[in-house]
Amino acid sequence: MSKIHDAVVELRRAPGVRGAAVLTNDGLMAASSLDDALVADVVAGLSSFLLMTANKSLGEGSMGTCTQLTVHATHGKAVFLDLTDSFLVVLFDQFADIAGAQKQVQDAASRIRRASRLA
Amino acid sequence: MHLIQRMKIWKELRRLELRAREQPSPSTFVDLGQVYINLDLHDKAERIAEDGLALFPKAPELRQLLDCARRGLRGKQAAELRAKLTRSPNAATYRELAKLQIELGDQAALHTTCQEWSLRFPDDPGCWLVLGQARLVGFYRDLAAREGQEAVRCLQRAVAMAPGDAQARRLLGDLLYRIGAVNGAMEHLHKLQEIDPQDTELQTLLAHVQGLADRGDDIDGLLEDVEAHGSLAHPSLAAVPKPQGDEAMARVRDGLAHVADLAGVRKATFIRGSKALVKGAIRDGRDPFLRVVRVVAKAAHRFARRLDIGSANKTVVDGAFGHVCICVYGEALAAVQCDEGTDLTQVMAELQEIVAGALHAAEGSGK
Numbered sequence: 001m002s003k004i005h006d007a008v009v010e011l012r013r014a015p016g017v018r019g020a021a022v023l024t025n026d027g028l029m030a031a032s033s034l035d036d037a038l039v040a041d042v043v044a045g046l047s048s049f050l051l052m053t054a055n056k057s058l059g060e061g062s063m064g065t066c067t068q069l070t071v072h073a074t075h076g077k078a079v080f081l082d083l084t085d086s087f088l089v090v091l092f093d094q095f096a097d098i099a100g101a102q103k104q105v106q107d108a109a110s111r112i113r114r115a116s117r118l119a
Numbered sequence: 120m121h122l123i124q125r126m127k128i129w130k131e132l133r134r135l136e137l138r139a140r141e142q143p144s145p146s147t148f149v150d151l152g153q154v155y156i157n158l159d160l161h162d163k164a165e166r167i168a169e170d171g172l173a174l175f176p177k178a179p180e181l182r183q184l185l186d187c188a189r190r191g192l193r194g195k196q197a198a199e200l201r202a203k204l205t206r207s208p209n210a211a212t213y214r215e216l217a218k219l220q221i222e223l224g225d226q227a228a229l230h231t232t233c234q235e236w237s238l239r240f241p242d243d244p245g246c247w248l249v250l251g252q253a254r255l256v257g258f259y260r261d262l263a264a265r266e267g268q269e270a271v272r273c274l275q276r277a278v279a280m281a282p283g284d285a286q287a288r289r290l291l292g293d294l295l296y297r298i299g300a301v302n303g304a305m306e307h308l309h310k311l312q313e314i315d316p317q318d319t320e321l322q323t324l325l326a327h328v329q330g331l332a333d334r335g336d337d338i339d340g341l342l343e344d345v346e347a348h349g350s351l352a353h354p355s356l357a358a359v360p361k362p363q364g365d366e367a368m369a370r371v372r373d374g375l376a377h378v379a380d381l382a383g384v385r386k387a388t389f390i391r392g393s394k395a396l397v398k399g400a401i402r403d404g405r406d407p408f409l410r411v412v413r414v415v416a417k418a419a420h421r422f423a424r425r426l427d428i429g430s431a432n433k434t435v436v437d438g439a440f441g442h443v444c445i446c447v448y449g450e451a452l453a454a455v456q457c458d459e460g461t462d463l464t465q466v467m468a469e470l471q472e473i474v475a476g477a478l479h480a481a482e483g484s485g486k
Contacts (some may be wrong), residue, residue, distance in 0.1 A: 042426065050422040054436060057414040061407020068437040071419045074183060074429025078422070094183045094428075095149055 003115035005031040008088075011108040016096025018076065021089045022112055023047055030086060038091065047089045051080055070098060081109045088112060128158065145171060145178035152184040161191030186429075193219050197228070210236065210243045217249040221256070224427070229253055244280035247273045248287045255290060261421065262349055264342040270294060271338055278307075285314055289321075292328075298341040299334030299352035327356045349417070354392065372396055374473040375453070381469065383461030385441070388412060389473060390452045399455075408443070411436070412454040416445050433467055446470035451477040 004022055011020040012033035019034035027048030032040055055065045069080040077092040088109050092098060135151040148171030155164035168185035175181055200216040213236040220229040229250070236246040251273035258266035271294065277287035288307045296304035308325050315321065331353045334341060345351055371389050379387040379398035386399040386408050395409060419431035436443040444466050445454040453470040457463075 038426075046422050046425055050418050053418040054411075054415050057407075057411045058436070058438065058440075061411055063407055063411065064439040066436045066438045068435075069415075070433075070435045070437075071423060071431050072433040073419075073423035073431045074186060076423070076426070076428030078426075078428075091426075091428075094187065095153060095180060 004112050005033075007031075007108045007111040007115065009033045011090060011104060014101050014104045016092045016101065017090060018093055019043065019089075019091045020108070021047075022083070022086055023089060024086045025051070034091075043089065043091070047078075047080060047087070051087055072098075079105055081105060083109060083113055083116065086116070128154070139167070139171075143171075143174055145175045145180050148175075149180050149184050152188065156184075156187060156191060159191070161188045161195065164188035165192060190223060193223050197223065197225075204235075208235075208239050210240045210245060213240070214245050214249065217246070221249070221253050226253065226257075242280070244277040244284060244287070247277035247280065248284070248290075251277060251287065251290060255294060258294075260424065262345050262351070264339070264346040267294070267298065267342040267345065268339060271342075282310075283314060285311055288314075293355070295338070296328045296331060297351045297353050297355060298338070298345050299332075300336055300338055300341055301328060301331050301333040301353075303336050303338070304328055324356050368396070371473055371477050374469065374476060378453075378455060378466065378469040378473065381457075381461070381466060383441075383458040384455050384466065385458065386456040388454050389477070390454075391450055391477065408454075408456050411443055412445055412452070415443070416447050416452055416454070419445075420447070433471075435463060435467075444470060446474050448474045448478055453477075 008020045008022060008031045011017060019032070019038045021032035021034065021040070021043060022030040023044055024030060025048070027044050029040055029044045032043075034040060034043060050071075051066070051069065054069055058065060065082065066080075067082045071078045073094075075094050077094065077096055077098055079088075079090045079092070079098060081088040081090075088105070090101075090105055090108075092101070132151070132154055135147070135154060139147045139151050148167055152164040152167040152171070155161070155167060165185060165188035168181055168188055171178065171181040172185065197216060197219045200212055200219065204212050204216065213232060217229055217232050217236070220232060233246040233250045236243070240246075251270050254266050254270035254273060257263065258270050271291065274287050274291040274294070277284065278291060281287065288311055292304045292307035292311065294304075295301075295307065305325075305328060308321065308328060311318070311321055312325065334344075334352055341352070375387050375389050375396055375398045378384060384399065386401050386406070387397070388401070388409060389396040390409075390413065395404070397406075397409070401408065415434055415436055416431070419434045423429055423431040430447075432447055434445045434447075436445075441456060441458045442461065442463060443454065443456050444463060445452065446467060451474045453473040455466055455470065457466060
């Protein structure tokens with residue numbers, strides 16, 4: 001569990017990242033490192049809502065599930081990465097370069113997947 | 120802040136200012152503006168964003184910087200007004216502060232202000248009108264019944280306190296006909312006509328509302344229906360298609376055809392309200408791609424709004440099906456489904472052009 005937490009904390013240090021968290025598919029937070037302005041429960045609830053809604057509509061259309069979802073908003077950005085039974089949420093500020101941070105996000109996801117298998 | 124830290128920041132600022140002058144690019148202006156924002160110098164950040172936009176008018180990051188700086192400035196203005204109210208409370212300052220808080224989207228602060236306002240000036244209907252306006256924004260954004268009920272309650276109270284106030288009555292009338300309470304809306308619109316018989320815009324609105332079907336006067340029930348269906352019963356007057364919209368739609372159609380021709384793109388759509396234009400391998404209106412686009416765009420919008428990160432303009436969903444790219448501004452939405460390996464930057468830029476073109480045409484026809 002601490003390896004997952006370490007991966008999240010390290011990802012949080014990447015430029016432009018306001019917060020990172022690992023959530024179960026039903027919205028329970030397994031690990032998180034968030035900016036003071038972000039409330040863990042709100043992030044968990046909203047992320048779970050978005051992922052579940054997207055996956056439900058994809059499932060109804062027989063399109064499978066989403067492996068990654070990226071949202072660019074006026075004042076921030078968010079990336080959701082599927083980790084099979086859970087997902088990684090990374091929240092960025094509005095100026096962050098998501099493409100530039102993609103490698104760090106993927107590395108963190110790999111570390112979390114490995115740690116989940118070992119646990 | 121420590122003196123040495125402060126000196127370091129000013130040195131960094133000088134370096135960034137020099138860089139912005141010698142190698143101007145959106146990112147150099149954004150870096151400089153961000154430092155000013157971090158230093159709480161939002162007025163300077165606003166100037167930097169405006170300078171940057173003068174050189175790079177299409178840079179989205181500079182628009183975001185300008186927006187961020189202006190939000191900071193409004194925050195400062197709100198703090199000043201709050202201090203002024205503590206010294207000498209008056210209804211006009213409360214109104215000014217409440218409007219700023221609506222612009223900032225600070226619902227909690229707005230409620231506190233309006234509560235104070237109504238306690239200190241119980242005969243002033245202004246606080247109910249402002250609260251009603253804020254609730255209306257929330258209702259039209261999320262189509263949540265509770266927001267609508269609150270908006271109706273506040274506006275009805277404002278109308279009861281000032282029957283001659285046109286603004287509250289107009290907002291209430293608009294809301295009622297859009298949810299289907301056409302007869303209820305007509306009562307308010309007729310009252311408005313009595314207040315100002317020369318208002319030609321109102322006459323056009325009356326003609327528009329008269330032609331709509333009434334769905335009863337159970338306002339709570341109608342609001343619940345709106346929430347359940349995710350759409351309003353009747354379009355606003357501004358959303359009614361105008362003849363000059365044909366040319367704009369032809370441009371959207373061309374843009375959509377162009378994006379559908381890009382390598383890797385399988386399906387493309389442009390959606391505005393209940394209407395959709397499609398290109399590519401879309402069988403019919405029940406194609407799952409269209410549903411996914413609508414559902415994900417709406418969910419992303421709610422996610423961003425509730426997380427207080429503004430409006431979700433671009434969303435990309437990846438999966439075994441490839442990518443679904445969605446670009447939304449206001450009521451206009453353009454989206455594609457494309458294969459893995461497609462140049463998403465180019466696709467997104469094309470979608471943005473389509474949506475921006477459609478919005479520009481809508482603004483033009485609205486003038």
